[in-house]
Amino acid sequence: xxxxxxxxxxxxxxxxxxxxxxxxxxxxxxxxxxxxxxxxxxxxxxxxxxxxxxxxxxxxxxxxxxxxxxxxxxxxxxxxxxxxxxxxxxxxxxxxxxxxxxxxxxxxxxxxxxxxxxxxxxxxxxxxxxxxxxxxxxxxxxxxxxxxxxxxxxxxxxxxxxxxxxxxxxxxxxxxxxxxxxxxxxxxxxxxxxxxxxxxxxxxxxxxxxxxxxxxxxxxxxxxxxxxxxxxxxxxxxxxxxxxxxxxxxxxxx
Amino acid sequence: xxxxxxxxxxxxxxxxxxxxxxxxxxxxxxxxxxxxxxxxxxxxxxxxxxxxxxxxxxxxxxxxxx
Numbered sequence: 001x002x003x004x005x006x007x008x009x010x011x012x013x014x015x016x017x018x019x020x021x022x023x024x025x026x027x028x029x030x031x032x033x034x035x036x037x038x039x040x041x042x043x044x045x046x047x048x049x050x051x052x053x054x055x056x057x058x059x060x061x062x063x064x065x066x067x068x069x070x071x072x073x074x075x076x077x078x079x080x081x082x083x084x085x086x087x088x089x090x091x092x093x094x095x096x097x098x099x100x101x102x103x104x105x106x107x108x109x110x111x112x113x114x115x116x117x118x119x120x121x122x123x124x125x126x127x128x129x130x131x132x133x134x135x136x137x138x139x140x141x142x143x144x145x146x147x148x149x150x151x152x153x154x155x156x157x158x159x160x161x162x163x164x165x166x167x168x169x170x171x172x173x174x175x176x177x178x179x180x181x182x183x184x185x186x187x188x189x190x191x192x193x194x195x196x197x198x199x200x201x202x203x204x205x206x207x208x209x210x211x212x213x214x215x216x217x218x219x220x221x222x223x224x225x226x227x228x229x230x231x232x233x234x235x236x237x238x239x240x241x242x243x244x245x246x247x248x249x250x251x252x253x254x
Numbered sequence: 255x256x257x258x259x260x261x262x263x264x265x266x267x268x269x270x271x272x273x274x275x276x277x278x279x280x281x282x283x284x285x286x287x288x289x290x291x292x293x294x295x296x297x298x299x300x301x302x303x304x305x306x307x308x309x310x311x312x313x314x315x316x317x318x319x320x
Contacts, residue, residue: 019282019313026275030268030306037264084314138264 004111007102011119020085021123027081028127031073032134038073039065040142063143064218067151070135071214074158078131079211083165086120087183090173100254110246113170117242120166128159153224154217157210157231164207164234165190167241174249207234272306279309288318 015021042065043058050056093099103109132155168189172182193208203209209230216222258265279301289297297316300308 019278019317022278023310023313026271027310029271033264033268037261141263 003107004115007107007111007115008118011115012122015119015123024082024085024123024127025130028078028131029134031078032070032131033138035069035073035135036066036138036142038069061143063139063148066135066139066143067148067218068215070132071154071158071218074128074131075161075211078128079162079165082124082127082162083169083183083186086166086169087172087186088179089116089120090170091177091179091182094177094254103254109249113174113242113246113249117166117170120169121163124162124166125159128162148218149220150217150224153227154214157217157227158214160231160234160238161207161211164238164241167238167245171241171245171248174245174252205229205233207237210234275306275309276301279312282317283312286318289316290318292316 039061043061046056046058099112103112165186168186169182172185173179175185176182190208193206196202197206197208197212204226207230210227213222213227217224217227280298283294283297283301287294292300297312300316301312302308304311
């Protein structure tokens with residue numbers, strides 16, 4: 001336990017000193033601001049691009065539009081930045097050989113994986129909460145009176161999907177020598193999940209619906225109970241990926 | 255003018271974040287002579303001229319090892 005705390009501290013120190021934390025925080029802050037403002041100015045933008053005399057009816061933007069931006073921007077930009085930043089979290093240690101010393105001195109290998117996973121999850125959680133808070137604040141500022149269904153649950157779904165991606169990155173980092181391997185594994189699995197999503201029967205059990213189906217939850221088209229399967233599968237997936245990463249890492253030659 | 259006042263609570267933080275990014279990246283470029291690729295002049299141009307994305311690209315791809 002003491003080595004776990006010490007190693008996790010070292011991980012936090014490292015992400016701070018490599019400016020990765022700084023990048024993630026700014027990206028998610030900017031995303032959080034972008035969401036409501038994009039929803040707000042889109043009608044005006046369209047208006048100013050229209051040729052003279054042409055009129056199209058655009059509905060007045062609502063708080064729902066702002067959250068629609070949130071649930072399209074965070075998976076598309078936020079998660080991609082997250083995966084790119086964390087893709088080297090394991091492999092940079094291998095390429096620099098910094099782990100060998102620690103492991104021969106008795107640091108257990110499962111501690112390494114768990115510490116890195118804890119650190120990346122904590123950073124993702126913090127960035128995500130920040131992004132959510134900023135969007136929430138500005139949405140409340142622009143459209144104060146409206147309330148949204150299921151917003152908390154919907155936000156939780158997307159958060160869980162981010163954790164799943166981080167677990168896949170850990171496995172990818174153990175499997176491959178360079179950081180592109182982890183990137184490839186993560187994006188490959190996401191593509192597979194998207195393909196699986198074509199089959200209607202599997203949609204309710206597909207973790208990707210946690211990141212893509214949030215709007216249906218907000219508008220009330222889909223009940224919360226429809227997401228239970230996907231959440232269970234996602235949780236099982238996270239545990240399975242981390243355990244297999246630990247098992248494989250124990251067998252890996254340094 | 256009315257529009258600017260309406261969006262001021264949004265524009266100010268955006269401007270501040272942009273400035274913080276620019277200044278930290280610029281200081282880092284000037285202090286560390288090693289880059290993964292490119293040279294100092296290129297990175298100064300990237301960081302100063304490309305808003306927001308430039309400094310992020312520098313920290314993710316251009317920053318050399320210590």
